[in-house]
Amino acid sequence: MAAEGVRKEPKSADNPILWVARPMATAARQFGKSLIRPSTIVYPFERLEDPQFREEVAVAAGKPIGVGAVWDNYRGVHALNVATCISCNLCAFSCPDLCIDMVTVPGGDPKHPKKCPEIDYGKCSYCGFCSDACPEGCLTMTTRYELSTAKRSEMVYSPAKLYEVFQRKLPMNPVRIELPENEDAILLDPPLCIGCNACSRDCPTQCITMIDIPKVGPKPGEKPAKRIWKEPVINDSDCVRCGTCISVCPKECLFWGSRT
Protein backbone atom coordinates (compact mmCIF):
# COMPACT_ATOMS: atom_id res chain seq x y z
CA MET A 1 0.00 0.00 0.00
CA ALA A 2 2.63 2.49 0.98
CA ALA A 3 5.07 3.64 -1.66
CA GLU A 4 8.81 3.86 -1.25
CA GLY A 5 9.97 6.46 1.17
CA VAL A 6 7.00 5.91 3.44
CA ARG A 7 7.17 3.53 6.34
CA LYS A 8 5.13 0.39 6.03
CA GLU A 9 2.18 0.07 8.36
CA PRO A 10 2.95 -2.07 11.39
CA LYS A 11 2.03 -5.67 10.75
CA SER A 12 -1.49 -6.19 11.97
CA ALA A 13 -1.70 -9.11 14.31
CA ASP A 14 -4.11 -11.83 13.44
CA ASN A 15 -5.72 -11.62 16.81
CA PRO A 16 -8.27 -8.75 16.65
CA ILE A 17 -7.82 -8.14 20.36
CA LEU A 18 -4.33 -6.81 19.66
CA TRP A 19 -5.76 -4.14 17.35
CA VAL A 20 -7.29 -2.53 20.40
CA ALA A 21 -4.87 -3.71 23.05
CA ARG A 22 -1.69 -2.17 21.59
CA PRO A 23 -2.94 1.41 21.43
CA MET A 24 -4.48 0.99 24.86
CA ALA A 25 -1.19 -0.23 26.26
CA THR A 26 0.63 2.79 24.80
CA ALA A 27 -1.87 5.17 26.33
CA ALA A 28 -1.76 3.34 29.65
CA ARG A 29 2.03 3.68 29.76
CA GLN A 30 1.73 7.44 29.25
CA PHE A 31 -0.92 7.60 31.93
CA GLY A 32 1.37 5.82 34.37
CA LYS A 33 4.19 8.25 33.58
CA SER A 34 1.94 11.23 34.12
CA LEU A 35 1.04 10.05 37.60
CA ILE A 36 4.67 10.29 38.68
CA ARG A 37 5.80 13.25 36.56
CA PRO A 38 3.01 15.43 35.19
CA SER A 39 3.75 17.39 32.01
CA THR A 40 1.80 20.44 33.13
CA ILE A 41 2.46 23.01 35.81
CA VAL A 42 0.09 24.50 38.34
CA TYR A 43 0.26 28.02 36.98
CA PRO A 44 -0.51 30.61 39.63
CA PHE A 45 1.53 28.70 42.22
CA GLU A 46 4.31 27.50 39.93
CA ARG A 47 5.73 30.09 37.56
CA LEU A 48 8.06 29.55 34.68
CA GLU A 49 9.93 32.78 35.30
CA ASP A 50 10.70 31.85 38.89
CA PRO A 51 14.45 31.17 38.77
CA GLN A 52 14.33 28.52 41.50
CA PHE A 53 11.61 26.69 39.72
CA ARG A 54 12.12 27.03 36.02
CA GLU A 55 15.18 24.82 35.61
CA GLU A 56 13.65 21.90 37.40
CA VAL A 57 10.07 21.81 36.20
CA ALA A 58 10.47 20.80 32.59
CA VAL A 59 13.22 18.26 33.09
CA ALA A 60 11.31 16.81 36.01
CA ALA A 61 8.31 16.39 33.74
CA GLY A 62 10.39 14.22 31.45
CA LYS A 63 10.92 16.86 28.78
CA PRO A 64 14.27 16.94 26.99
CA ILE A 65 15.03 20.60 27.69
CA GLY A 66 14.53 22.93 30.60
CA VAL A 67 12.60 26.15 30.19
CA GLY A 68 15.09 28.38 31.95
CA ALA A 69 17.20 28.86 28.87
CA VAL A 70 14.26 29.81 26.70
CA TRP A 71 12.78 32.36 28.98
CA ASP A 72 15.11 35.33 28.90
CA ASN A 73 14.38 36.25 25.28
CA TYR A 74 10.67 36.56 25.85
CA ARG A 75 9.08 39.75 24.55
CA GLY A 76 6.74 41.03 27.24
CA VAL A 77 5.95 44.37 28.84
CA HIS A 78 8.41 47.17 28.09
CA ALA A 79 10.85 48.73 30.50
CA LEU A 80 11.76 52.37 29.94
CA ASN A 81 14.77 54.08 31.35
CA VAL A 82 13.45 57.63 31.41
CA ALA A 83 16.84 59.10 32.26
CA THR A 84 18.51 58.07 29.00
CA CYS A 85 15.55 58.65 26.68
CA ILE A 86 16.38 61.35 24.12
CA SER A 87 12.80 61.96 22.91
CA CYS A 88 13.60 60.98 19.35
CA ASN A 89 10.11 59.57 18.58
CA LEU A 90 11.58 56.54 16.81
CA CYS A 91 9.61 54.04 18.92
CA ALA A 92 6.35 55.80 18.13
CA PHE A 93 7.21 56.03 14.43
CA SER A 94 8.18 52.40 14.10
CA CYS A 95 5.11 51.01 15.88
CA PRO A 96 2.91 49.14 13.38
CA ASP A 97 -0.11 49.34 15.71
CA LEU A 98 0.26 53.04 16.51
CA CYS A 99 -0.07 52.24 20.20
CA ILE A 100 2.73 54.54 21.39
CA ASP A 101 2.07 58.19 22.23
CA MET A 102 4.86 60.56 23.13
CA VAL A 103 3.84 62.41 26.29
CA THR A 104 5.61 65.22 28.08
CA VAL A 105 7.45 64.27 31.25
CA PRO A 106 9.19 66.57 33.71
CA GLY A 107 12.85 67.10 33.10
CA GLY A 108 13.00 69.12 29.90
CA ASP A 109 13.37 72.83 29.51
CA PRO A 110 10.44 74.91 28.26
CA LYS A 111 11.85 75.18 24.75
CA HIS A 112 12.64 71.47 24.44
CA PRO A 113 10.04 69.51 26.42
CA LYS A 114 11.14 65.99 27.22
CA LYS A 115 8.81 63.43 25.65
CA CYS A 116 8.74 59.75 26.53
CA PRO A 117 6.62 56.89 25.17
CA GLU A 118 3.27 56.00 26.71
CA ILE A 119 2.21 52.53 25.59
CA ASP A 120 -1.36 51.28 25.23
CA TYR A 121 -1.17 47.54 25.88
CA GLY A 122 -4.70 47.14 24.62
CA LYS A 123 -3.29 47.68 21.14
CA CYS A 124 0.29 46.47 21.48
CA SER A 125 1.19 43.31 19.55
CA TYR A 126 4.60 42.80 21.23
CA CYS A 127 6.44 42.81 17.94
CA GLY A 128 9.50 44.49 19.44
CA PHE A 129 9.99 46.96 16.59
CA CYS A 130 10.12 49.85 19.07
CA SER A 131 12.91 48.35 21.14
CA ASP A 132 14.76 47.46 17.93
CA ALA A 133 14.44 51.04 16.74
CA CYS A 134 15.51 52.67 20.00
CA PRO A 135 18.96 54.16 19.33
CA GLU A 136 19.86 54.56 23.00
CA GLY A 137 18.67 51.13 24.20
CA CYS A 138 16.47 52.72 26.84
CA LEU A 139 13.23 51.04 25.70
CA THR A 140 13.58 47.28 26.10
CA MET A 141 11.21 44.39 26.51
CA THR A 142 11.09 42.35 29.68
CA THR A 143 9.79 38.91 30.57
CA ARG A 144 6.77 40.27 32.39
CA TYR A 145 3.54 38.98 30.87
CA GLU A 146 0.71 39.40 33.39
CA LEU A 147 -1.45 42.31 32.31
CA SER A 148 -5.04 41.62 33.21
CA THR A 149 -6.90 44.57 34.69
CA ALA A 150 -10.53 45.39 35.30
CA LYS A 151 -10.34 48.72 33.47
CA ARG A 152 -9.16 49.48 29.98
CA SER A 153 -7.59 52.69 31.10
CA GLU A 154 -5.18 50.74 33.26
CA MET A 155 -3.81 49.07 30.16
CA VAL A 156 -2.22 52.40 29.18
CA TYR A 157 1.22 52.51 30.74
CA SER A 158 2.57 55.99 31.35
CA PRO A 159 6.34 56.62 31.24
CA ALA A 160 6.38 56.56 35.04
CA LYS A 161 4.77 53.13 35.10
CA LEU A 162 7.20 51.85 32.48
CA TYR A 163 10.04 53.19 34.59
CA GLU A 164 8.71 51.16 37.52
CA VAL A 165 9.02 48.05 35.36
CA PHE A 166 12.59 49.08 34.59
CA GLN A 167 13.39 49.44 38.27
CA ARG A 168 12.32 45.88 38.97
CA LYS A 169 15.41 44.66 37.08
CA LEU A 170 13.53 41.88 35.31
CA PRO A 171 15.53 39.93 32.77
CA MET A 172 15.35 42.03 29.63
CA ASN A 173 15.26 40.72 26.14
CA PRO A 174 19.01 40.77 25.52
CA VAL A 175 18.78 40.08 21.84
CA ARG A 176 18.95 43.27 19.86
CA ILE A 177 18.75 43.74 16.16
CA GLU A 178 22.07 44.04 14.41
CA LEU A 179 21.75 47.49 12.88
CA PRO A 180 22.80 47.45 9.27
CA GLU A 181 25.39 49.84 8.02
CA ASN A 182 23.19 52.75 7.12
CA GLU A 183 23.05 53.55 3.50
CA ASP A 184 20.68 56.46 3.79
CA ALA A 185 21.13 59.78 5.44
CA ILE A 186 19.13 62.96 5.70
CA LEU A 187 19.93 65.24 2.79
CA LEU A 188 19.23 68.90 2.12
CA ASP A 189 17.75 70.50 -0.94
CA PRO A 190 19.65 73.85 -0.60
CA PRO A 191 17.62 76.16 -2.89
CA LEU A 192 14.49 75.51 -0.83
CA CYS A 193 16.06 76.12 2.57
CA ILE A 194 15.18 79.39 4.26
CA GLY A 195 17.55 78.84 7.18
CA CYS A 196 14.81 78.91 9.80
CA ASN A 197 16.72 76.85 12.40
CA ALA A 198 13.70 74.57 13.14
CA CYS A 199 15.62 71.37 12.43
CA SER A 200 18.58 72.35 14.55
CA ARG A 201 16.31 73.45 17.40
CA ASP A 202 14.33 70.20 17.55
CA CYS A 203 17.09 67.67 16.87
CA PRO A 204 17.18 65.30 19.87
CA THR A 205 20.89 64.59 19.52
CA GLN A 206 21.96 68.17 18.73
CA CYS A 207 23.79 66.95 15.66
CA ILE A 208 22.61 69.75 13.37
CA THR A 209 24.57 72.99 13.27
CA MET A 210 23.60 76.04 11.31
CA ILE A 211 26.45 77.49 9.28
CA ASP A 212 26.63 80.81 7.50
CA ILE A 213 26.43 80.76 3.74
CA PRO A 214 27.41 83.61 1.42
CA LYS A 215 24.72 86.09 0.62
CA VAL A 216 23.54 86.12 -2.97
CA GLY A 217 21.43 89.07 -3.97
CA PRO A 218 18.25 88.72 -5.98
CA LYS A 219 18.57 88.86 -9.73
CA PRO A 220 17.44 92.10 -11.33
CA GLY A 221 13.67 92.18 -11.52
CA GLU A 222 13.11 89.49 -8.84
CA LYS A 223 11.72 90.05 -5.39
CA PRO A 224 14.31 89.48 -2.66
CA ALA A 225 13.69 86.10 -1.00
CA LYS A 226 12.84 85.99 2.69
CA ARG A 227 15.94 84.23 3.82
CA ILE A 228 18.17 84.00 6.81
CA TRP A 229 21.55 83.24 5.30
CA LYS A 230 22.16 80.01 7.18
CA GLU A 231 22.03 76.36 6.25
CA PRO A 232 21.94 73.15 8.34
CA VAL A 233 24.86 70.71 8.32
CA ILE A 234 24.09 67.24 9.71
CA ASN A 235 26.73 65.21 11.50
CA ASP A 236 26.00 61.71 10.20
CA SER A 237 27.89 59.88 12.92
CA ASP A 238 25.76 61.41 15.71
CA CYS A 239 22.48 61.29 13.77
CA VAL A 240 20.09 58.55 14.91
CA ARG A 241 17.94 58.93 11.75
CA CYS A 242 14.79 59.73 13.66
CA GLY A 243 13.38 62.07 11.05
CA THR A 244 12.36 64.77 13.48
CA CYS A 245 14.12 67.42 11.37
CA ILE A 246 12.19 66.28 8.30
CA SER A 247 8.89 66.51 10.08
CA VAL A 248 9.46 70.00 11.44
CA CYS A 249 10.90 71.50 8.25
CA PRO A 250 8.39 74.07 6.99
CA LYS A 251 9.69 74.02 3.42
CA GLU A 252 10.11 70.24 2.97
CA CYS A 253 13.70 70.70 1.98
CA LEU A 254 15.12 67.79 3.98
CA PHE A 255 14.66 64.23 2.70
CA TRP A 256 16.04 60.70 2.94
CA GLY A 257 18.72 59.84 0.44
CA SER A 258 22.08 58.34 -0.22
CA ARG A 259 25.22 60.48 -0.05
CA THR A 260 26.98 58.56 -2.77
Added chain:
Amino acid sequence: MSEMWINMGPQHPMTHGLWNLRVHVDGEMVLDVDPEMGYLHRGIEKISEDRHYNEVVTLMDRCCYVAGLAWEHLYILSAEQALGIRPPERAEWIRVMSEEFQRLGSHLMWYAAFVQDIGLMAPFLYGMRDRDLVLDLFQSYTGARMTYEYMRVGGVRNDLPNGFTDQSRKVCDWLIDRFEEYDRLCLASAIFHKRCDGLGKMSRADCVAYGVTGPMLRSAGSKRDLRKDRPYSAYDRVEFDVATADGADVTARYLVRMEEMRQSVRIIRQALDWLDKNPGPVMAARVPRWLGAPYAPIGNEGYLLKRNYPKGLGLSAIEEPHGEAQAYIVNDGGEHPYRVKFRSPVFANISAAKKYLVGYRIADIPPIMGSVDVCVGECDR
Protein backbone atom coordinates in the same frame (compact mmCIF):
# COMPACT_ATOMS: atom_id res chain seq x y z
CA MET B 1 -38.60 16.85 1.72
CA SER B 2 -36.39 13.79 1.95
CA GLU B 3 -33.33 15.86 0.98
CA MET B 4 -32.12 18.93 2.78
CA TRP B 5 -29.26 21.39 3.15
CA ILE B 6 -27.58 21.60 6.54
CA ASN B 7 -24.89 23.96 7.73
CA MET B 8 -21.74 22.56 9.30
CA GLY B 9 -20.25 25.73 10.64
CA PRO B 10 -19.25 28.50 11.06
CA GLN B 11 -19.10 27.22 14.64
CA HIS B 12 -18.58 23.50 14.36
CA PRO B 13 -15.84 21.27 15.83
CA MET B 14 -15.07 20.00 12.33
CA THR B 15 -14.18 23.37 10.83
CA HIS B 16 -11.12 24.22 12.95
CA GLY B 17 -11.81 27.87 12.43
CA LEU B 18 -14.47 30.08 11.00
CA TRP B 19 -15.89 28.72 7.79
CA ASN B 20 -19.13 27.14 6.78
CA LEU B 21 -19.67 23.87 4.93
CA ARG B 22 -23.18 23.60 3.53
CA VAL B 23 -24.02 19.95 3.00
CA HIS B 24 -26.86 18.61 0.87
CA VAL B 25 -27.89 15.33 2.44
CA ASP B 26 -30.31 12.53 1.81
CA GLY B 27 -30.47 10.88 5.20
CA GLU B 28 -26.84 9.95 5.90
CA MET B 29 -25.49 10.30 2.37
CA VAL B 30 -23.80 13.46 1.15
CA LEU B 31 -25.17 14.52 -2.22
CA ASP B 32 -23.51 17.90 -2.62
CA VAL B 33 -21.37 20.29 -0.62
CA ASP B 34 -20.82 24.03 -0.83
CA PRO B 35 -17.93 25.47 1.18
CA GLU B 36 -18.29 29.10 2.21
CA MET B 37 -15.13 30.93 3.23
CA GLY B 38 -14.50 34.53 4.18
CA TYR B 39 -15.55 34.74 7.81
CA LEU B 40 -11.97 35.47 8.86
CA HIS B 41 -11.15 37.97 6.14
CA ARG B 42 -9.09 40.77 7.66
CA GLY B 43 -7.82 42.47 4.51
CA ILE B 44 -4.19 41.59 5.09
CA GLU B 45 -3.27 42.25 1.47
CA LYS B 46 -4.75 45.74 1.62
CA ILE B 47 -3.25 46.54 5.02
CA SER B 48 0.13 45.50 3.64
CA GLU B 49 -0.02 48.38 1.17
CA ASP B 50 0.07 50.76 4.14
CA ARG B 51 2.99 49.14 5.95
CA HIS B 52 6.73 49.32 5.52
CA TYR B 53 8.33 46.25 4.07
CA ASN B 54 9.48 44.98 7.45
CA GLU B 55 6.21 45.73 9.21
CA VAL B 56 4.27 43.42 6.90
CA VAL B 57 6.06 40.58 8.73
CA THR B 58 3.83 41.23 11.74
CA LEU B 59 0.80 40.49 9.56
CA MET B 60 2.27 37.27 8.22
CA ASP B 61 2.22 35.72 11.69
CA ARG B 62 -1.47 36.46 11.91
CA CYS B 63 -2.00 35.18 8.39
CA CYS B 64 -1.42 31.56 9.32
CA TYR B 65 -1.35 31.22 13.05
CA VAL B 66 0.08 27.72 13.14
CA ALA B 67 2.75 28.26 10.48
CA GLY B 68 3.81 31.86 11.03
CA LEU B 69 7.48 31.44 10.24
CA ALA B 70 6.71 29.68 6.95
CA TRP B 71 4.61 32.64 5.87
CA GLU B 72 7.26 35.10 7.02
CA HIS B 73 9.73 33.17 4.90
CA LEU B 74 7.41 33.33 1.92
CA TYR B 75 6.89 37.06 2.21
CA ILE B 76 10.53 37.86 2.87
CA LEU B 77 11.72 35.88 -0.16
CA SER B 78 9.38 37.86 -2.35
CA ALA B 79 10.22 41.21 -0.74
CA GLU B 80 13.96 40.64 -1.11
CA GLN B 81 13.48 39.89 -4.76
CA ALA B 82 11.42 43.06 -5.24
CA LEU B 83 13.98 45.20 -3.41
CA GLY B 84 17.10 43.56 -4.83
CA ILE B 85 18.66 42.55 -1.51
CA ARG B 86 20.50 39.30 -0.86
CA PRO B 87 20.65 37.84 2.65
CA PRO B 88 23.84 36.28 4.05
CA GLU B 89 24.14 32.51 3.86
CA ARG B 90 23.75 31.95 7.59
CA ALA B 91 20.41 33.74 7.55
CA GLU B 92 19.23 31.44 4.78
CA TRP B 93 20.12 28.36 6.82
CA ILE B 94 18.39 29.76 9.90
CA ARG B 95 15.31 30.33 7.76
CA VAL B 96 15.39 26.78 6.46
CA MET B 97 15.72 25.47 10.01
CA SER B 98 12.88 27.72 11.16
CA GLU B 99 10.61 26.60 8.35
CA GLU B 100 11.21 22.93 9.10
CA PHE B 101 10.59 23.45 12.81
CA GLN B 102 7.43 25.27 11.81
CA ARG B 103 6.43 22.30 9.66
CA LEU B 104 6.91 20.08 12.71
CA GLY B 105 4.81 22.41 14.83
CA SER B 106 2.09 22.68 12.22
CA HIS B 107 1.92 18.94 11.56
CA LEU B 108 1.87 18.17 15.28
CA MET B 109 -1.01 20.60 15.64
CA TRP B 110 -2.71 18.90 12.69
CA TYR B 111 -2.14 15.49 14.30
CA ALA B 112 -3.67 16.62 17.56
CA ALA B 113 -6.74 18.10 15.87
CA PHE B 114 -7.16 15.25 13.40
CA VAL B 115 -7.13 12.41 15.93
CA GLN B 116 -9.62 14.32 18.00
CA ASP B 117 -11.88 14.52 14.95
CA ILE B 118 -11.92 10.75 14.64
CA GLY B 119 -12.62 10.35 18.33
CA LEU B 120 -9.23 9.57 19.90
CA MET B 121 -8.68 11.86 22.85
CA ALA B 122 -5.37 10.65 24.30
CA PRO B 123 -3.23 11.30 21.17
CA PHE B 124 -4.60 14.85 21.10
CA LEU B 125 -2.95 15.51 24.44
CA TYR B 126 0.35 13.96 23.33
CA GLY B 127 0.38 15.98 20.11
CA MET B 128 -0.20 19.26 21.93
CA ARG B 129 2.39 18.39 24.57
CA ASP B 130 5.07 17.71 21.99
CA ARG B 131 4.22 20.78 19.94
CA ASP B 132 4.93 22.79 23.07
CA LEU B 133 8.59 21.79 22.84
CA VAL B 134 8.83 23.26 19.36
CA LEU B 135 7.21 26.44 20.65
CA ASP B 136 9.76 26.53 23.48
CA LEU B 137 12.54 26.50 20.91
CA PHE B 138 10.85 29.28 18.95
CA GLN B 139 10.56 31.32 22.11
CA SER B 140 14.25 30.87 22.85
CA TYR B 141 15.41 32.51 19.62
CA THR B 142 12.52 34.62 18.33
CA GLY B 143 11.13 35.80 21.65
CA ALA B 144 7.53 34.71 21.17
CA ARG B 145 5.59 31.49 20.97
CA MET B 146 3.24 32.17 18.09
CA THR B 147 3.73 35.69 16.70
CA TYR B 148 7.42 35.55 15.99
CA GLU B 149 8.22 38.71 13.93
CA TYR B 150 11.61 37.18 13.35
CA MET B 151 12.56 37.56 9.71
CA ARG B 152 13.59 40.84 8.20
CA VAL B 153 14.34 42.01 4.71
CA GLY B 154 18.03 41.19 4.31
CA GLY B 155 18.31 38.53 7.00
CA VAL B 156 16.81 37.63 10.34
CA ARG B 157 16.36 39.70 13.47
CA ASN B 158 19.02 38.09 15.65
CA ASP B 159 21.41 35.19 15.76
CA LEU B 160 20.68 31.98 17.64
CA PRO B 161 21.35 32.08 21.39
CA ASN B 162 24.12 30.05 23.00
CA GLY B 163 23.38 26.37 23.40
CA PHE B 164 20.44 26.49 21.03
CA THR B 165 21.71 23.80 18.68
CA ASP B 166 22.27 21.31 21.51
CA GLN B 167 18.75 21.84 22.83
CA SER B 168 17.32 21.49 19.34
CA ARG B 169 19.10 18.16 18.86
CA LYS B 170 17.62 16.91 22.12
CA VAL B 171 14.16 17.93 20.98
CA CYS B 172 14.69 16.21 17.62
CA ASP B 173 15.70 12.94 19.30
CA TRP B 174 12.71 13.17 21.60
CA LEU B 175 10.29 13.83 18.74
CA ILE B 176 11.56 10.93 16.63
CA ASP B 177 10.64 8.58 19.48
CA ARG B 178 7.23 10.19 19.79
CA PHE B 179 6.44 9.55 16.11
CA GLU B 180 6.83 5.83 16.78
CA GLU B 181 4.40 6.24 19.64
CA TYR B 182 1.90 8.03 17.41
CA ASP B 183 2.01 5.18 14.93
CA ARG B 184 1.41 2.68 17.71
CA LEU B 185 -1.60 4.71 18.79
CA CYS B 186 -3.12 5.20 15.34
CA LEU B 187 -1.87 2.83 12.66
CA ALA B 188 -2.01 -0.14 15.02
CA SER B 189 -5.53 0.71 16.06
CA ALA B 190 -8.63 -0.88 14.57
CA ILE B 191 -10.64 2.23 15.37
CA PHE B 192 -8.35 4.40 13.28
CA HIS B 193 -8.52 2.15 10.22
CA LYS B 194 -12.28 1.76 10.43
CA ARG B 195 -12.72 5.53 10.49
CA CYS B 196 -10.13 6.43 7.84
CA ASP B 197 -9.44 3.74 5.25
CA GLY B 198 -10.81 4.52 1.80
CA LEU B 199 -12.35 7.86 2.75
CA GLY B 200 -12.01 11.15 0.90
CA LYS B 201 -10.46 9.76 -2.27
CA MET B 202 -9.15 12.35 -4.67
CA SER B 203 -7.19 11.19 -7.66
CA ARG B 204 -3.97 12.80 -8.81
CA ALA B 205 -5.59 14.15 -11.99
CA ASP B 206 -8.34 15.79 -9.93
CA CYS B 207 -5.77 17.31 -7.59
CA VAL B 208 -3.91 18.86 -10.51
CA ALA B 209 -7.12 20.10 -12.10
CA TYR B 210 -8.32 21.79 -8.91
CA GLY B 211 -4.94 23.17 -7.84
CA VAL B 212 -4.81 21.01 -4.74
CA THR B 213 -1.24 20.87 -3.42
CA GLY B 214 0.79 19.77 -0.47
CA PRO B 215 0.26 16.51 1.44
CA MET B 216 -3.06 15.97 -0.34
CA LEU B 217 -1.36 15.91 -3.73
CA ARG B 218 1.50 13.74 -2.50
CA SER B 219 -0.91 11.28 -0.91
CA ALA B 220 -2.19 10.64 -4.44
CA GLY B 221 1.22 9.47 -5.58
CA SER B 222 2.66 12.69 -6.94
CA LYS B 223 6.26 13.64 -6.12
CA ARG B 224 5.59 17.37 -6.40
CA ASP B 225 7.45 19.27 -3.68
CA LEU B 226 8.73 22.79 -4.27
CA ARG B 227 11.64 22.19 -1.90
CA LYS B 228 12.91 19.65 -4.44
CA ASP B 229 11.48 20.97 -7.69
CA ARG B 230 12.35 24.64 -7.31
CA PRO B 231 14.71 24.91 -4.33
CA TYR B 232 14.74 28.22 -2.49
CA SER B 233 17.01 29.47 0.32
CA ALA B 234 19.32 26.58 1.24
CA TYR B 235 17.06 23.70 0.25
CA ASP B 236 19.33 22.75 -2.64
CA ARG B 237 22.05 21.94 -0.11
CA VAL B 238 20.12 19.57 2.16
CA GLU B 239 19.28 15.94 1.61
CA PHE B 240 15.77 14.67 2.13
CA ASP B 241 13.17 12.46 0.47
CA VAL B 242 9.78 13.58 -0.72
CA ALA B 243 7.11 11.74 1.24
CA THR B 244 4.51 10.12 -0.97
CA ALA B 245 1.82 7.49 -0.63
CA ASP B 246 -0.69 6.09 -3.06
CA GLY B 247 -3.92 5.56 -1.27
CA ALA B 248 -5.21 9.08 -1.96
CA ASP B 249 -7.40 8.62 1.10
CA VAL B 250 -7.33 9.82 4.70
CA THR B 251 -4.88 7.12 5.82
CA ALA B 252 -2.50 8.01 2.99
CA ARG B 253 -2.51 11.66 4.08
CA TYR B 254 -1.70 10.57 7.60
CA LEU B 255 1.24 8.52 6.30
CA VAL B 256 2.53 11.40 4.19
CA ARG B 257 2.44 13.88 7.07
CA MET B 258 4.11 11.48 9.47
CA GLU B 259 6.88 10.83 6.96
CA GLU B 260 7.23 14.57 6.32
CA MET B 261 7.84 15.13 10.01
CA ARG B 262 10.62 12.55 9.99
CA GLN B 263 12.15 14.22 6.93
CA SER B 264 11.87 17.61 8.64
CA VAL B 265 13.91 16.28 11.55
CA ARG B 266 16.47 15.06 9.03
CA ILE B 267 16.69 18.52 7.41
CA ILE B 268 16.90 20.23 10.80
CA ARG B 269 19.84 18.07 11.85
CA GLN B 270 21.75 18.99 8.69
CA ALA B 271 20.95 22.67 9.20
CA LEU B 272 22.08 22.54 12.85
CA ASP B 273 25.38 20.94 11.81
CA TRP B 274 25.94 23.69 9.25
CA LEU B 275 25.02 26.44 11.71
CA ASP B 276 27.45 25.04 14.29
CA LYS B 277 30.35 25.16 11.87
CA ASN B 278 29.70 28.48 10.18
CA PRO B 279 29.25 31.50 12.42
CA GLY B 280 28.74 34.78 10.65
CA PRO B 281 26.46 37.74 10.17
CA VAL B 282 22.73 37.17 9.94
CA MET B 283 21.87 40.52 8.37
CA ALA B 284 22.92 41.87 5.00
CA ALA B 285 25.57 44.58 5.33
CA ARG B 286 23.88 47.26 3.29
CA VAL B 287 20.15 47.49 3.80
CA PRO B 288 18.49 50.81 2.96
CA ARG B 289 17.56 52.73 6.07
CA TRP B 290 14.03 53.46 4.90
CA LEU B 291 13.00 49.83 5.47
CA GLY B 292 12.72 50.78 9.11
CA ALA B 293 12.14 54.46 8.54
CA PRO B 294 9.44 56.31 10.40
CA TYR B 295 6.02 57.04 9.02
CA ALA B 296 5.52 60.21 7.10
CA PRO B 297 4.79 62.87 9.69
CA ILE B 298 1.24 64.08 9.55
CA GLY B 299 0.90 67.12 7.37
CA ASN B 300 4.25 66.58 5.73
CA GLU B 301 3.82 63.47 3.61
CA GLY B 302 5.29 65.11 0.55
CA TYR B 303 8.90 64.42 1.37
CA LEU B 304 8.51 60.76 0.68
CA LEU B 305 8.00 61.49 -2.96
CA LYS B 306 11.48 62.92 -3.32
CA ARG B 307 13.06 59.55 -2.84
CA ASN B 308 14.40 57.72 -5.84
CA TYR B 309 14.76 54.05 -5.01
CA PRO B 310 14.85 51.02 -7.30
CA LYS B 311 11.61 49.51 -8.47
CA GLY B 312 10.99 45.83 -8.94
CA LEU B 313 8.71 42.83 -8.78
CA GLY B 314 8.95 39.92 -6.41
CA LEU B 315 7.43 36.48 -6.87
CA SER B 316 8.18 33.61 -4.54
CA ALA B 317 6.71 30.19 -3.91
CA ILE B 318 7.43 27.89 -1.00
CA GLU B 319 6.25 24.51 0.20
CA GLU B 320 4.26 25.58 3.20
CA PRO B 321 3.04 22.87 5.66
CA HIS B 322 -0.37 22.96 4.00
CA GLY B 323 0.77 23.13 0.38
CA GLU B 324 2.24 25.52 -2.13
CA ALA B 325 1.99 29.17 -1.16
CA GLN B 326 2.97 32.08 -3.34
CA ALA B 327 3.54 35.77 -2.79
CA TYR B 328 3.69 38.52 -5.37
CA ILE B 329 4.88 42.01 -4.52
CA VAL B 330 5.01 45.10 -6.70
CA ASN B 331 7.56 47.65 -5.54
CA ASP B 332 7.01 50.98 -7.25
CA GLY B 333 9.85 52.70 -5.44
CA GLY B 334 7.73 53.93 -2.56
CA GLU B 335 8.00 53.38 1.16
CA HIS B 336 5.35 50.68 1.09
CA PRO B 337 4.66 47.85 -1.32
CA TYR B 338 2.34 48.99 -4.10
CA ARG B 339 0.51 45.66 -4.18
CA VAL B 340 0.84 42.41 -2.26
CA LYS B 341 -0.92 39.23 -3.33
CA PHE B 342 -0.81 35.85 -1.66
CA ARG B 343 -1.82 32.45 -2.92
CA SER B 344 -3.08 30.28 -0.12
CA PRO B 345 -2.94 26.49 -0.57
CA VAL B 346 -5.75 25.97 1.93
CA PHE B 347 -8.18 28.00 -0.16
CA ALA B 348 -7.64 25.70 -3.14
CA ASN B 349 -7.79 22.59 -0.97
CA ILE B 350 -11.12 23.54 0.61
CA SER B 351 -12.59 24.73 -2.67
CA ALA B 352 -12.23 21.24 -4.11
CA ALA B 353 -14.41 19.83 -1.31
CA LYS B 354 -17.04 18.66 -3.78
CA LYS B 355 -14.55 16.22 -5.27
CA TYR B 356 -13.61 14.41 -2.08
CA LEU B 357 -16.77 14.69 0.07
CA VAL B 358 -19.65 13.76 -2.24
CA GLY B 359 -20.72 10.14 -1.97
CA TYR B 360 -19.59 9.58 1.60
CA ARG B 361 -21.61 9.66 4.76
CA ILE B 362 -22.12 12.72 6.88
CA ALA B 363 -20.18 11.16 9.76
CA ASP B 364 -17.19 10.83 7.41
CA ILE B 365 -16.91 14.59 6.93
CA PRO B 366 -14.93 15.31 10.14
CA PRO B 367 -12.12 12.83 9.38
CA ILE B 368 -11.92 13.89 5.73
CA MET B 369 -11.83 17.62 6.47
CA GLY B 370 -9.40 16.90 9.30
CA SER B 371 -7.05 15.23 6.84
CA VAL B 372 -7.14 18.32 4.61
CA ASP B 373 -5.53 20.35 7.43
CA VAL B 374 -7.56 23.54 7.32
CA CYS B 375 -6.05 26.80 8.52
CA VAL B 376 -8.67 29.45 7.97
CA GLY B 377 -6.34 32.32 8.80
CA GLU B 378 -4.36 31.92 5.62
CA CYS B 379 -7.37 30.83 3.58
CA ASP B 380 -9.27 34.08 4.19
CA ARG B 381 -6.28 36.34 4.90
